[in-house]
Amino acid sequence: MKASSSPWLFRLGFIAPAFVLYVGFVIWPLIQAFQISFYRWRGTSNRVTWVGTENYEKLRTDPVLSEALGNNLFMMFVGGVLIVILALLVAHALQKSTRVSQFLESIYLFPQVVSMVVVALLWQFMFNPQFGPVPLLQKALGLGEFQSGWLATPNVALPAVTVAFAWYAVGFYVMLFSAGLRQIPTEITEASELDGSTGWHRFTNVTWPLLWSVKRTGVTYLVITVMNTFALVYLMTKGQPDRKTEVALTYLYEQAFTNSDWGYASALAVVNLFFVMAVTLLVMWIFRRDPTERRARA
Amino acid sequence: MGLSPKGGLWLGGVCALALASWTMIGCGGPAGTTAEPETGGTTSAPVGTEVKGDIEVQAFKGGFGIDFYQKAADEFNKKHTGAKVTVDGDPRVWEKLKPRLVAGDPPALMFPGWGMDHWSLITDGALMELDAALDSPAEGADGTWRSTFEPGLLKLGQQEGKTYVLPYYFNINGWWYDKTVFDANGWTAPKNYDELLALCEKIKAKGIAPITYQGKYPYYMVHGMLLPWAHSVGGPEVIRKIQNLEPGAWKDPAMLKSAQMIVELRDKGFFATGATALTHTESQSDLVVGKAAMIPCGTWLYSEMKEQLKPTNKLTMFLPPPVAGGKGDPSAMIVSIEPWMVPSKSPNASGAIAFFKYMTSPEKAREFVAEKGSLMAIKGSAEAVKIEALKEPARLFGESKDVWSWQVRDWYKAMHTEIENALTAMLNGELTAEQFLDRCEAAAEATRKDSAIVKHKV
Numbered sequence: 199m200k201a202s203s204s205p206w207l208f209r210l211g212f213i214a215p216a217f218v219l220y221v222g223f224v225i226w227p228l229i230q231a232f233q234i235s236f237y238r239w240r241g242t243s244n245r246v247t248w249v250g251t252e253n254y255e256k257l258r259t260d261p262v263l264s265e266a267l268g269n270n271l272f273m274m275f276v277g278g279v280l281i282v283i284l285a286l287l288v289a290h291a292l293q294k295s296t297r298v299s300q301f302l303e304s305i306y307l308f309p310q311v312v313s314m315v316v317v318a319l320l321w322q323f324m325f326n327p328q329f330g331p332v333p334l335l336q337k338a339l340g341l342g343e344f345q346s347g348w349l350a351t352p353n354v355a356l357p358a359v360t361v362a363f364a365w366y367a368v369g370f371y372v373m374l375f376s377a378g379l380r381q382i383p384t385e386i387t388e389a390s391e392l393d394g395s396t397g398w399h400r401f402t403n404v405t406w407p408l409l410w411s412v413k414r415t416g417v418t419y420l421v422i423t424v425m426n427t428f429a430l431v432y433l434m435t436k437g438q439p440d441r442k443t444e445v446a447l448t449y450l451y452e453q454a455f456t457n458s459d460w461g462y463a464s465a466l467a468v469v470n471l472f473f474v475m476a477v478t479l480l481v482m483w484i485f486r487r488d489p490t491e492r493r494a495r496a
Numbered sequence: 497m498g499l500s501p502k503g504g505l506w507l508g509g510v511c512a513l514a515l516a517s518w519t520m521i522g523c524g525g526p527a528g529t530t531a532e533p534e535t536g537g538t539t540s541a542p543v544g545t546e547v548k549g550d551i552e553v554q555a556f557k558g559g560f561g562i563d564f565y566q567k568a569a570d571e572f573n574k575k576h577t578g579a580k581v582t583v584d585g586d587p588r589v590w591e592k593l594k595p596r597l598v599a600g601d602p603p604a605l606m607f608p609g610w611g612m613d614h615w616s617l618i619t620d621g622a623l624m625e626l627d628a629a630l631d632s633p634a635e636g637a638d639g640t641w642r643s644t645f646e647p648g649l650l651k652l653g654q655q656e657g658k659t660y661v662l663p664y665y666f667n668i669n670g671w672w673y674d675k676t677v678f679d680a681n682g683w684t685a686p687k688n689y690d691e692l693l694a695l696c697e698k699i700k701a702k703g704i705a706p707i708t709y710q711g712k713y714p715y716y717m718v719h720g721m722l723l724p725w726a727h728s729v730g731g732p733e734v735i736r737k738i739q740n741l742e743p744g745a746w747k748d749p750a751m752l753k754s755a756q757m758i759v760e761l762r763d764k765g766f767f768a769t770g771a772t773a774l775t776h777t778e779s780q781s782d783l784v785v786g787k788a789a790m791i792p793c794g795t796w797l798y799s800e801m802k803e804q805l806k807p808t809n810k811l812t813m814f815l816p817p818p819v820a821g822g823k824g825d826p827s828a829m830i831v832s833i834e835p836w837m838v839p840s841k842s843p844n845a846s847g848a849i850a851f852f853k854y855m856t857s858p859e860k861a862r863e864f865v866a867e868k869g870s871l872m873a874i875k876g877s878a879e880a881v882k883i884e885a886l887k888e889p890a891r892l893f894g895e896s897k898d899v900w901s902w903q904v905r906d907w908y909k910a911m912h913t914e915i916e917n918a919l920t921a922m923l924n925g926e927l928t929a930e931q932f933l934d935r936c937e938a939a940a941e942a943t944r945k946d947s948a949i950v951k952h953k954v
Contacts, residue, residue, distance in 0.1 A: 327773050350920075
C-alpha cells in the first residue's frame with residue numbers, strides 16, 4: 199500500500215483494529231447497559247420487561263446507595279489526603295537520584311504491581327482479630343481491643359479499609375510527585391534559596407504551586423480509582439458490617455449477581471458513571487488554570 | 497467552563513476509564529431485548545424412556561467434585577449404547593450456564609450450584625416441570641420415581657404444587673462440637689437452651705470460647721440460632737408466616753424470644769471475640785484446634801475441614817438446643833437441598849431424565865453416601881453412611897418429626913441481606929432485639945410492596 203496515494207486508507211488501517219475492539223468491548227456493552235437499565239431482567243433468560251424509568255426512580259430513594267456513595271467519598275477525601283501527604287513526604291525524601299532512592303521508589307510501587315486480591319488478603323491478615331499485627335500492636339500499646347476486630351467494628355471498618363487503599367495507592371503517587379518535583383527547574387529553587395526562602399515557606403510558595411499539572415492528574419486519577427473500587431472492599435469486608443463499608447460497585451455487584459436484578463444494577467452503573475464524570479469535571483474546574491501562569495501575568 | 501482541545505481529549509480518556517464499571521454490567525446482556533410476559537409458561541419433561549444421542553451434563557464442582565457423576569456417566573453409557581453422557585463441571589459453573597441459558601443453548605441436565613437463582617429460572621419458564629417424570633417408574637426400585645425421594649425434600653423444589661428442581665444430596669443445620677474435648681472435660685451436648693447456658697459458663701471458665709460463628713456470612717447465624725429457636729418457641733406457624741410475608745410476622749413473641757436469646761449469649765460473653773469478622777474457614781478452624789467449643793454449621797463442615805482434622809478430633813453434631821416447653825418439635829431440623837434441573841430448552845430432556853433416574857437409583861444413592869460422606873435425598877440411603885462425623889446427623893434426620901427449610905434466602909435475596917446486616921448489627925451491640933426485629937419487619941414490608949418481586953407461598 200502506498201502511503202502517499204491513499205493516506206486516509208493507510209491511517210484507517212492502523213486505527214481500525216483498535217476501533218473495532220473498542221466498539222465491540224466498550225461502546226456496545228455500554229449501550230446495552232444503558233438499554234437494560236430501562237428493563238427488569240433477571241439475567242437468567244432473555245425475558246425482559248420494560249419498566250421505563252422505574253429503576254432510576256428507585257435509585258432516588260435508595261438509602262443504601264446514599265450510604266455507599268458516602269463511603270466512596272470518605273475514601274476519596276480521607277484516603278486522598280493521607281495519600282497526598284505520605285506521597286509528598288516520601289517523594290521529597292527521594293529527590294536525590296541515587297541508587298537507594300530508585301530502589302525505594304520501586305519498593306513503594308510494589309503494591310500497585312501485585313494483584314488487588316493479594317493486597318486485600320494481606321490487609322485481612324494485618325487486621326485479623328486473633329493474630330493480626332495491627333490488633334496485637336494495639337493491645338501491646340495498651341490501647342485495648344475492638345471486641346469484633348477492626349474489620350467488623352462499625353466506624354472502624356471503613357477507616358481500616360481506607361488505610362489499606364492508601365497503602366495500595368501511595369506508591370503510584372510517590373512516583374507521580376517524584377517526577378513532578380524533578381521537573382521543577384533548578385534555577386527556580388536556587389533563586390528562591392537566594393531570596394531566603396527555605397523549608398515550609400519554599401514548599402508552600404514555590405514547590406506546591408509548581409506541582410499543578412501533577413496534582414490535576416493525581417486527583418483525577420484518585421477520583422476514578424476510588425469510584426471504581428470493588429475488589430479491595432469486596433474481598434476485605436463484602437461491605438460489612440451492616441453496610442458500613444459498602445461502596446457503589448459492591449452494591450452494584452450485589453444487585454446483579456446476588457439479587458438477579460440486572461436492570462437496577464445497570465441503572466446503578468449509569469449513575470456511577472455520571473457521578474465519576476461530574477466529580478471529574480469539578481476537579482478539572484478547580485484546576486482549570488495554572489496558578490504559575492496567573493502569577494507570571496500579574 | 498471552556499475546555500481546550502487538550503482538555504477535551506483528556507476528558508475523553510477519563511470517561512473511558514470511568515466506563516469500566518459500566519461495562520461490568522453490559523457484557524453478556526440479553527440479545528435483542530424485546531418485552532415479553534414476565535413469567536414464562538412451563539414445559540413438562542418427558543418420562544425418560546427414549547435414551548439416545550448426546551446428553552450433556554454441567555455440574556457444580558464443589559467439595560465433592562464431579563468424579564462420581566463422571567463414573568456414573570461411564571456406567572450409563574455402557575448400559576445404553578445409543579446414548580453418550582458427558583459430564584463437565586466447574587467451581588463457578590453457574591457463570592458458564594447463565595449466558596448459555598440466555599442464548600437458549602443450555603445443557604441437557606444441570607446442577608448449577610449455589611450461584612444460580614433457580615427460582616428466577618422457574619419464573620422465567622427456563623426449567624421443565626418434572627411431575628410426569630416423577631410419576632413414571634423408578635430405576636432400580638419398585639414404584640414411581642417420586643416414591644424413592646424423601647417427600648419433605650422433594651417439596652423444596654416445588655412452586656405452586658409443581659416440581660421444577662430435584663434434590664440430590666442435602667444438608668442439615670446443627671451445632672458442631674468436638675466430642676474428644678467434651679469428654680475430656682466431662683461436658684455433654686446440651687439438650688435445651690438452659691443446659692446450653694450452664695454449659696457455656698463451664699466452657700468459659702476453662703478459658704475456651706463457648707461459641708464461635710462465621711461472622712462474615714451471617715446466614716449461618718440465621719440458620720443456626722435465630723430460626724431454629726423461633727421455631728422451637730412458637731412452632732412451625734411462626735416460620736410459615738414469615739416465609740409467606742404476612743404483616744407483623746417478625747413481631748411474633750417467638751421471634752422476639754429468639755432474638756433475645758442471641759442477645760443474652762452476646763451479653764454474657766459466650767461468643768468468641770472477633771467472631772463477627774471471621775470467615776467460615778477461620779471460625780471452623782477454631783473449633784478444630786480447640787479455641788472454641790461449638791459452632792453452628794451445616795453437615796458440609798466435615799468435608800470442608802477434613803484436611804485439617806487431627807486423629808484426636810471427633811467432630812459431631814447436635815441440633816440447636818430447643819427451648820424447654822416451646823411449641824416446636826424438639827426434633828425439628830432445617831435442611832437445604834442441592835438441586836438438579838432440566839432446562840426447558842434441553843436438547844435431550846428424555847436422556848437427561850433417564851440419566852438422573854440412574855444417578856438417583858437407590859444403589860447409586862447408597863454408593864454416593866458411602867463414597868462422598870454426604871446425606872442423600874433418596875430414602876434408605878442414610879444407612880450407607882460410613883464417616884463417623886455424619887452418623888449422628890443421619891440418625892437425627894431419621895428420627896426427625898419435622899423437616900423444614902428456610903426459603904426466604906433464595907426467594908427474597910434483598911430482604912435476606914437486610915436480615916443478615918441487622919443481625920450483624922445486633923451481634924455488634926448496635927441494636928436491641930426489638931430494633932433488630934423492626935428492621936426485619938421493615939424489610940419484609942418492602943418486599944411485600946415491591947411488585948417487581950415474584951412472591952412465593954409455603
